Amino acid sequence: MAALALSHLGVGEKGRVTSMTLSAPIRQRLMEMGLTVGTECAVIRFAPLGDPMEVRVRGYHLSLRKSEAEGVWIERL
Amino acid sequence: MNPAQTVGTEGETQAGPPTPSSSTQRLALAGNPNCGKSTLFNALTGLQQKVGNYPGVTVEKKEGTFYGNQGQPITVLDLPGTYSLQARSPDEAISRDVLLGRAPGTPCPDLVVAVVDATNLERNLYLVSQLLELGIPTVLALNMLDNAEQAGIVVDPEVLSQSLGIPVFPLVATKRVGMIALRQAISRKDLPPPARCAPMPAALEAEARRIAPFLNAPDTARFSEALLLLGLCESQLQSSLHVSPEVRALILEAQQRLISAGIDPISAAVDARYQWITQICQAAVRGSATHTFTLSDRLDRVLTHRLWGSLAFISAMTLMFLSIFSLAKIPMDWIDAGHTALADWVQSHLPEGDFRSLLVDGVIAGVSGVVIFLPQILTLTFFLGLLEDSGYMARAAFMMDRLMSRVGLHGKSFIPMLSSFACAIPGIMATRTIEQRKDRLVTILVSPLMSCSARLPVYALMIAVLLPDASVFQQSAIMLSMYLLGIGAAFLMALLFKKTLLRSETPVLLMEMPPYRMPSLRDLGLRMKERAWIFLKRAGTVILSLSVLLWALTTYPKPQNPDAKGSEVIAHSFAGRIGKALEPAIRPLGFDWKIGIGLVGSLAAREVFVSTMGIVYNVEKEDNQQSESLRDTMLAEKRADGTPVYTPLVCLGLMVFYVLAMQCLSTLAVVRRETNSWRWPAFQFAYLTLLAYLGAFIIYQGGRLLGWS
Numbered sequence: 001m002a003a004l005a006l007s008h009l010g011v012g013e014k015g016r017v018t019s020m021t022l023s024a025p026i027r028q029r030l031m032e033m034g035l036t037v038g039t040e041c042a043v044i045r046f047a048p049l050g051d052p053m054e055v056r057v058r059g060y061h062l063s064l065r066k067s068e069a070e071g072v073w074i075e076r077l
Numbered sequence: 078m079n080p081a082q083t084v085g086t087e088g089e090t091q092a093g094p095p096t097p098s099s100s101t102q103r104l105a106l107a108g109n110p111n112c113g114k115s116t117l118f119n120a121l122t123g124l125q126q127k128v129g130n131y132p133g134v135t136v137e138k139k140e141g142t143f144y145g146n147q148g149q150p151i152t153v154l155d156l157p158g159t160y161s162l163q164a165r166s167p168d169e170a171i172s173r174d175v176l177l178g179r180a181p182g183t184p185c186p187d188l189v190v191a192v193v194d195a196t197n198l199e200r201n202l203y204l205v206s207q208l209l210e211l212g213i214p215t216v217l218a219l220n221m222l223d224n225a226e227q228a229g230i231v232v233d234p235e236v237l238s239q240s241l242g243i244p245v246f247p248l249v250a251t252k253r254v255g256m257i258a259l260r261q262a263i264s265r266k267d268l269p270p271p272a273r274c275a276p277m278p279a280a281l282e283a284e285a286r287r288i289a290p291f292l293n294a295p296d297t298a299r300f301s302e303a304l305l306l307l308g309l310c311e312s313q314l315q316s317s318l319h320v321s322p323e324v325r326a327l328i329l330e331a332q333q334r335l336i337s338a339g340i341d342p343i344s345a346a347v348d349a350r351y352q353w354i355t356q357i358c359q360a361a362v363r364g365s366a367t368h369t370f371t372l373s374d375r376l377d378r379v380l381t382h383r384l385w386g387s388l389a390f391i392s393a394m395t396l397m398f399l400s401i402f403s404l405a406k407i408p409m410d411w412i413d414a415g416h417t418a419l420a421d422w423v424q425s426h427l428p429e430g431d432f433r434s435l436l437v438d439g440v441i442a443g444v445s446g447v448v449i450f451l452p453q454i455l456t457l458t459f460f461l462g463l464l465e466d467s468g469y470m471a472r473a474a475f476m477m478d479r480l481m482s483r484v485g486l487h488g489k490s491f492i493p494m495l496s497s498f499a500c501a502i503p504g505i506m507a508t509r510t511i512e513q514r515k516d517r518l519v520t521i522l523v524s525p526l527m528s529c530s531a532r533l534p535v536y537a538l539m540i541a542v543l544l545p546d547a548s549v550f551q552q553s554a555i556m557l558s559m560y561l562l563g564i565g566a567a568f569l570m571a572l573l574f575k576k577t578l579l580r581s582e583t584p585v586l587l588m589e590m591p592p593y594r595m596p597s598l599r600d601l602g603l604r605m606k607e608r609a610w611i612f613l614k615r616a617g618t619v620i621l622s623l624s625v626l627l628w629a630l631t632t633y634p635k636p637q638n639p640d641a642k643g644s645e646v647i648a649h650s651f652a653g654r655i656g657k658a659l660e661p662a663i664r665p666l667g668f669d670w671k672i673g674i675g676l677v678g679s680l681a682a683r684e685v686f687v688s689t690m691g692i693v694y695n696v697e698k699e700d701n702q703q704s705e706s707l708r709d710t711m712l713a714e715k716r717a718d719g720t721p722v723y724t725p726l727v728c729l730g731l732m733v734f735y736v737l738a739m740q741c742l743s744t745l746a747v748v749r750r751e752t753n754s755w756r757w758p759a760f761q762f763a764y765l766t767l768l769a770y771l772g773a774f775i776i777y778q779g780g781r782l783l784g785w786s
Contacts, residue, residue, distance in 0.1 A: 023310075024310035024313075024343045025165075025310060025313060026585055027343060027344070028163065028308060028343050028344065028347060029161075029163075029165065029585070029587055030587065031344055031347040031348070031351075032160055032161045032163065032203060032347055033160060033200065033587055033589075034199060034200045034203070034351070036344075036347060036348055036351050037344075037348070039351075044374075044377075045377070045381060047381065047475050047476050047478065047479060048381065048382070048383040048386055048387055048476055049476070049479035049480070050479065051478070051479050051482075052475060052478050052479075052586055054381075054475065054590055058197075058199040058200050059196070059197055059198075059199060059200075060196075060197040060200060060589065060590075060591075061589070061590035061591075061592075062587065062588070062589060062590065063471070063475050063586065063587075063588045063589075063590055064585075064586060064587050064588075065478070065482070065585070065586050068585060068586075068587070
């Protein structure tokens with residue numbers, strides 16, 4: 001399956017994290033917030049101005065900017 | 078392990094491992110933000126709270142007392158909410174340092190109460206998995222069980238307790254359900270340290286054990302500290318001041334060995350923890366897998382909608398803003414009336430003289446100048462608390478983030494800046510929610526550019542002098558352009574600071590969007606009390622002393638003639654002399670020395686400009702007529718060459734000066750408190766005064782070049 005960035009998922013779509021290409025501190029914080037490799041996540045919505053986005057992960061909602069979501073690679077579920 | 082125990086950095090006096098025999102038992106509440114930790118803290122301690130600062134940083138230290146089952150006092154420390162002990166902000170660093178026993182002046186707690194939100198157990202248990210390694214006796218407060226039940230999530234406390242190796246107490250802190258059992262348990266002195274912790278990859282654990290003996294931490298916390306350090310990248314290690322160069326070299330070597338063994342030190346511990354947590358949750362939680370469509374989701378459909386959400390947002394902000402203006406106006410009028418009555422009473426009961434003048438114009442005016450801010454601070458604290466506790470604040474930051482990130486700030490900077498339209502003081506106090514120090518400083522530095530309500534009397538007077546026969550429409554248009562000028566300047570300066578002096582990346586936004594919850598009035602009340610007290614204690618004293626100083630400047634030295642009029646007295650005083658001394662400097666702006674006196678006199682508070690000009694021009698106070706007669710006097714004022722002083726350019730320049738200038742000692746006092754040094758308020762005063770001078774200069778000189786007057 002082709003690699004896809006989390007930022008390219010549409011509202012309501014789901015994916016599973018396969019890898020991350022982000023600087024070490026940001027990658028670690030994202031993982032600490034529960035977005036580890038193998039975790040499922042779903043896009044809930046985008047902010048009215050198009051950025052940031054809200055995703056559901058491990059049963060709660062997390063918002064992050066597209067600039068970070070571009071470094072979170074997923075496979076579509 | 079190294080038996081010689083040197084704890085922490087220089088000058089610290091605290092115990093290493095918990096000593097059960099120490100005089101007062103100390104427990105700490107630790108947990109993620111939004112887990113109901115503060116509600117539990119309030120439920121345990123009630124009004125027995127005090128708020129201070131951790132030494133050397135501006136993080137608030139909330140401590141309280143509750144009485145154990147034998148009546149013994151137990152100190153409760155409410156640690157700042159954090160998602161991880163791997164700290165990213167000053168608040169999180171405090172939580173880490175207290176728990177690792179290296180926070181100056183704060184002893185390591187004897188017991189940790191880990192508070193978790195049962196609706197969101199997996200992520201909440203991440204911090205718990207780190208707490209278990211600290212070797213401090215720990216209990217789990219499984220909070221918000223009512224919300225979990227509504228969401229169809231069932232947690233088995235027995236299974237959870239067995240898997241985590243610590244006692245678990247089911248709790249609904251908002252309704253005080255489960256408090257008795259928790260109180261009983263945390264009054265005990267003989268709780269054992271945690272029996273389990275998350276299993277780490279063997280190689281990682283071996284490296285952590287190898288580094289542990291070299292670290293500055295209590296014996297029991299060294300392994301935990303070693304794991305945290307192994308997870309840092311090189312630049313983070315460089316900036317960790319508590320890590321010696323030798324230890325840093327050891328860590329970098331260990332990381333290299335791990336990488337060649339195929340283990341990523343950045344992610345290995347996080348992965349191991351979450352794997353352990355996932356197993357525990359599979360055993361202890363039922364029903365979390367199916368996502369039900371909750372009330373929160375439905376509310377968010379509207380409240381973050383492109384159109385309805387924006388409308389709701391604008392309405393909420395308008396309501397808050399109007400309340401600060403109108404609702405707070407009522408008690409402010411009472412305070413003002415009380416001030417006048419008290420001043421009149423003193424005036425009629427004391428003989429005329431310096432003492433009476435000091436009392437009336439220095440002390441009473443100073444005290445009421447402090448108290449007058451309370452209604453606005455309380456109103457804003459109430460609304461901010463409502464927004465925060467209901468969960469809406471995260472949505473506001475979510476919606477505003479795009480705009481704020483354009484100038485390099487975080488969505489969270491929006492609310493303090495908006496609040497500053499009412500008054501910069503509560504606005505600056507609201508910057509505490511911003512995590513990164515530099516972003517918080519930038520927000521503090523530009524917030525006073527938002528036109529606060531104290532500028533209104535100045536704008537009103539100057540518009541009346543500029544266009545005596547202006548229609549309401551013209552007046553509003555001028556007023557609005559002053560507000561817009563302030564907003565524009567604030568964003569420009571924020572951009573400039575982010576690119577130069579406080580250069581840093583646009584802060585990363587990784588924000589939890591908590592479910593909407595009903596705020597507790599009790600928690601809101603306690604927060605308002607706390608804010609009012611902080612303001613009175615920390616800023617009030619400075620404001621009062623500066624008011625007295627300013628009184629002295631406008632009173633001394635006195636003229637020879639004891640029957641001199643007010644205008645002669647003020648002209649002869651230090652303030653008058655400063656005004657005259659300033660004249661060469663402000664002449665390029667078209668200002669004369671009388672305006673100079675007004676500028677000096679209104680250093681304490683902008684609105685004082687109007688009353689100072691009243692004294693300067695000898696316009697007697699007759700309440701309502703004062704502003705009109707002052708306007709007429711100012712209109713009639715002529716220079717030595719017979720041309721009017723208040724030309725349109727001077728009026729506009731003066732208004733622009735007040736838009737940009739930092740004419741508010743109270744704000745400076747608060748900035749001093751919030752930044753813990755005089756450096757930032759001094760810089761802020763300097764840059765804003767320079768900006769104001771330039772603004773007025775461009776208006777006056779530019780206008781004259783174009784042939785206007």
